Amino acid sequence: MNQAEMILMGLRIWGSIGALVAGVFLTVGMDRIDEDAREAYIFRPLLIPGILVIWPLVLWRWYLYETGREVWARRYDPPRRAHFAVGWMLPLGICAIIVTGLSIRQQWPADIAPERLSAPAEVSQ
Known part of the structure; x- marks a missing residue:
């Protein structure tokens, strides 16, 4: 597994966990922590992209609200x-x-001649 595949795998795992958190939070948690959001379901899909990205913060804040440790x-x-x-x-x-x-700019050697690029050859079928 190369580095690009590892990064892509990490993003998929992060997004999967974020989707799970978004599903649970928007169906169960939103009603528990915000009484103004009860029975308001139209705006919740707008929150999904943000929850996918910052799901650890969403879980932490949800935990603080549920345990009563939030100091307004x-x-x-x-x-x-x-x-x-x-x-x-x-x-x-x-x-x-x-x-x-x-200050860290690279200086190229002066003896490198430019090379003319040509269009790729057409493939006949």
Whole structure:
């Protein structure tokens, strides 16, 4: 099994688990954690692509709601505390990537002559 097949197998496994989580969460879990979503079935298919991708987060949040460990007052504190640091790290990281890319450019030897490409030959049947 080569690397591309392993990546494809991993994506298939991830998607299969995500489909299973989406099916269970949208039929059973949605009604249990959000009273506004009860009897509202039209919007649920729109959530399937997102659940396929972030199913571990969906399971974690569902677990927190079911066990009662969700603290609404502190729900948005960690993202807000990180805004300042991320606001500086992103532009500095982009500048570092550009500078690194420009400094590691490859230089080709001057004695390599260009080679003319031709169209593929037609196959007669």
